[in-house]
Amino acid sequence: xxxxxxxxxxxxxxxxxxxxxxxxxxxxxxxxxxxxxxxxxxxxxxxxxxxxxxxxxxxxxxxxxxxxxxxxxxxxxxxxxxxxxxxxxxxxxxxxxxxxxxxxxxxxxxxxxxxx
Amino acid sequence: xxxxxxxxxxxxxxxxxxxxxxxxxxxxxxxxxxxxxxxxxxxxxxxxxxxxxxxxxxxxxxxxxxxxxxxxxxxxxxxxxxxxxxxxxxxxxxxxxxxxxxxxxxxxxxxxxxxxxx
Numbered sequence: 550x551x552x553x554x555x556x557x558x559x560x561x562x563x564x565x566x567x568x569x570x571x572x573x574x575x576x577x578x579x580x581x582x583x584x585x586x587x588x589x590x591x592x593x594x595x596x597x598x599x600x601x602x603x604x605x606x607x608x609x610x611x612x613x614x615x616x617x618x619x620x621x622x623x624x625x626x627x628x629x630x631x632x633x634x635x636x637x638x639x640x641x642x643x644x645x646x647x648x649x650x651x652x653x654x655x656x657x658x659x660x661x662x663x664x665x
Numbered sequence: 666x667x668x669x670x671x672x673x674x675x676x677x678x679x680x681x682x683x684x685x686x687x688x689x690x691x692x693x694x695x696x697x698x699x700x701x702x703x704x705x706x707x708x709x710x711x712x713x714x715x716x717x718x719x720x721x722x723x724x725x726x727x728x729x730x731x732x733x734x735x736x737x738x739x740x741x742x743x744x745x746x747x748x749x750x751x752x753x754x755x756x757x758x759x760x761x762x763x764x765x766x767x768x769x770x771x772x773x774x775x776x777x778x779x780x781x782x783x
């Protein structure tokens with residue numbers, strides 16, 4: 550079945566450690582996104598990518614990094630510079646993200662990151 | 666700045682009651698898109714509906730209906746004859762241009778937690 554797979558479902562980070570969250574899609578979508586969700590809040594955009602080998606910062610990119618070497622994959626690294634990383638992270642994709650696009654974003658099941 | 670407001674933080678209803686979730690938005694774009702997503706306890710976001718700014722026709726899909734009113738910048742969502750399985754967090758979202766001639770991003774409201782009691 551086509552969809553978005555995020556792994557792991559739960560992740561724990563030690564102080565000073567970088568961790569990488571995986572996001573893979575087999576929907577043949579061009580655009581991919583990473584969001585952060587804190588309790589009782591909506592989603593905030595961390596990074597997005599419109600095409601392979603290109604990505605842009607969202608509203609809260611500090612302390613995060615991404616890569617887009619393949620169309621199917623958009624991993625997110627939470628670096629030690631992110632001082633408050635505990636949150637629920639959601640990856641999404643859409644057919645395109647162009648200015649005229651009204652395509653809905655499809656979401657993965659999320660990764661819950663906690664600090665040890 | 667573009668903004669989505671969901672003033673209802675939590676709503677509880679008894680099964681079979683109708684419930685309306687409110688969404689008010691602000692945007693300077695003349696062309697924009699509105700979405701509703703559902704987030705069940707498992708965490709994933711499920712797409713429910715999208716509307717573009719030129720289409721004010723309201724829609725009914727089974728027990729769900731949506732009321733888009735551009736004059737009041739509102740995009741409300743009603744569940745008729747609610748069921749326990751409808752319990753979830755519901756998010757309203759606005760699609761805006763990230764930068765001129767470039768991509769769009771979704772701005773989410775803070776969500777409404779709906780609990781349907783048996």
